[in-house]
Amino acid sequence: MAGMAPEGSQFDAKHYDSKMQELLSTGETEEFFTSYDEVFESFDDMGLQENLLRGIYAYGFEKPSAIQQRGIVPFCKGLDVIQQAQSGTGKTATFCSGILQQLDYGLVECQALVLAPTRELAQQIEKVHACTW
Template structure:
């Protein structure tokens, strides 16, 4: 993937994430925040176990496949399966893919992820890591309530990783509700 040396934020955040700690990573755009959670998720995956083990929320339909691409590229030789759950895509196709693929990782927009959880096509049972990508962007787009509703459906022992370019007070408020350590 062309990595030579981890960026400053990667040097500080990858290790705690891999160890299973809740984490907040704030750094400007283009500093490799996506790689932080992609590497952390892939390190913790049980590849033989064909269930969704990580859930990544992204604020836009455009960003979702980009994140999926990074995860698939980094996890290429592992056989990691990553599904993009995007609002606007055909719901029936989405349901069929989630059932047929049993992806290890689901990346999606809050609305579609919430819908798939409600319809029980996405099971929260084995999800151990919950990532909020571009948290500031998600909150500014009004996804706060949906994110809370998704979080309520997840295991209480789940690891939460929050990434943001900036850390306004509304993002800090969210961290208080989601994070333990």
């Protein structure tokens, strides 16, 4: 049933909804509604690993799009990020870059999981990941 947590889960949808309503009605949203104002004009300025930079340029990117200028660095810093932009603006490359920047390539274990609603989008994400690293 939609909205129901699996058995044994500690998530309580009713409690979550009431807490969200409380926070939104009192205006105490600063702890989770923030904006990240830093804008990076080039990929080189973002402090990305050299191999990742090479992959980004080899993939064909020359200058970061608006979503990339604002989204890659906070993602790399481990911040919770919600990004919204039109199709074709580089959203996939934005979060792929953030994921690849954070991986420890000395560990042979799962360190990231990307969920996609369609097979086509999953294949696109895999292609971007493979090409940028």
